[in-house]
Amino acid sequence: MTMGMTMTQKILARHAGMEHIEAGEFIEASLDGVLGNDITTPVAINILEERNIEKIEAADKTILVMDHFIPNKDIKSAMNCQMVRNFAASRKIDKYYDVGDMGIEHCLLPEKGLVVSGDAIIGADSHTCTYGALGAFSTGVGSTDMAAAMATGKAWFRVPEAIRFELKGELPKYVSGKDVILSIIGDIGVDGALYQSMEFGGEGMKSLSMADRFTIANMAIEAGAKNGIFEVDEATMAYQNGRGNKTPETYKADKDAVYARTIEIDLGKVEPVVAFPHLPSNIKRFGEFDEIVLDQVVIGSCTNGRLDDLRKAANIMKGKKAAKGTRTIIIPGTQQIYLDALREGIIEIFIEARAIVSTPTCGPCLGGYMGVLAKGERALSTTNRNFVGRMGHPESEVYLSNPEVAAASAITGRISHPEEVMK
């Protein structure tokens, strides 16, 4: 008798053309998407050129998003984008997104319907696992895998086993998907799901917005996971309705699917948390830390740069001013999110609150450009990593939180619970 399969295993089996696969097995799967950005794609192009590989089998599936160092911050980043732009043109890759059309890749792909439920997608960016929120299999790889996948439309995988997260209850006020995933990483550690799939389901899922789900799936990599994936429900289908021209396919785990372990999460008991330097697992609850004065607050990124995130932050900042001495940077995830936020009056709230609002970019999240920290400076950010030197000087510090905590902290100039400013 064969064992039941998890969601991820079912998607991979279908894409490998197999009836049944099991954890630990090596398979080759056909892909629905191959993603690269302005940092990882140039390396992939070099790899193809070294091997004289001209033909790109997966040209129609390749998606190239210039988002890390654009609008170009220096000559090197300009040369990188030029290289990718020329490559896209010469290999007839239509899905090329540059200044004016771009967005932070993991916000952009779901928004444009370039990835849908049931897809198998790889991306040369570790946060490619974001699309698991849609019930797709998506995982981060390096540039060699990207080059090979562009050339063949396929990738090899070791089939992962899964941890099942059974969600119940509803999130309290000022608590969001970010707190759920930071709490999980705090519990299981930054290698707590190494090589595994994190599968989310259960009746509590209903209370999570799509933005919450994207945030949770996005940070599966911070627990070491291969992918994070959510069951597909009405909210997933409603989100996908009218975006792009791909047809979503729904996969469900077998009733007898085998999990490495099951973790129950009562969403009602999740609190706002802050990840302290220098690991996302180093979380503390309010009351567990002393005053942390901030030089900078960043609200945005592939983790928390969606309209819902900006809306929540604006709700906290409305009619208030960011503290002097705390530089506050807001980054909408895509052009569309920027426009929607503008039309809703959210951008106005931020600017009146002394925050600056930027074009979409990954810049500050990885200390690339804009918002780079000096020696000894501290930032609270809604991004995904707080490693040594992540946002600038190796002796700077990054703290991670949800958008409401970040917004409240911008107002007070120190890490603060939203209740403190919303009294």
Place this chain on the structure above:
Amino acid sequence: MSKGKAHVYGNNVDTDVIIPARYLGASKADELAAHCMEDIDKEFKKRVEQGDVIIAGLNFGCGSSREHAPMAIKASGISCVVASSYSRIFFRNAFNIGLPIFVCAEAGESAETGDEISVDLESGIIINETRNETYRAQAIPPFMMDMIKKGGLMAKIAGEKEDKR
């Protein structure tokens, strides 16, 4: 057989300290190697020699998918990495670009930076000659071994392309 000095680190050595994002404008291995390990170990660049070995703890290479990280390590002259465990993407990237990596927790328990280490890349036998200790790394899965023998992922694919012509 590779032979060199050990460079020893702890758990969760991430890709941001292996090659900080401020240097990611570069896409060639030599340019990246100039800044390898800079944010965790300023002496690494001065100390490292051809054949040296990095020995580390759990979850080595966690963080970004940047292949720049194993590229920078390999171009620095490091012959192989020995760690208790690896982040998934780093593990994959290392095999794909031909940087040998071994899983062996014991090797890191007593090793100190500067120890003389020899590694048999075929068998995974690791000898700390300074401490007169021998370890055996976990066997590399047959699928990965086959890929290494074919010369890595791209060599395999380029070969397939040639066959079709």
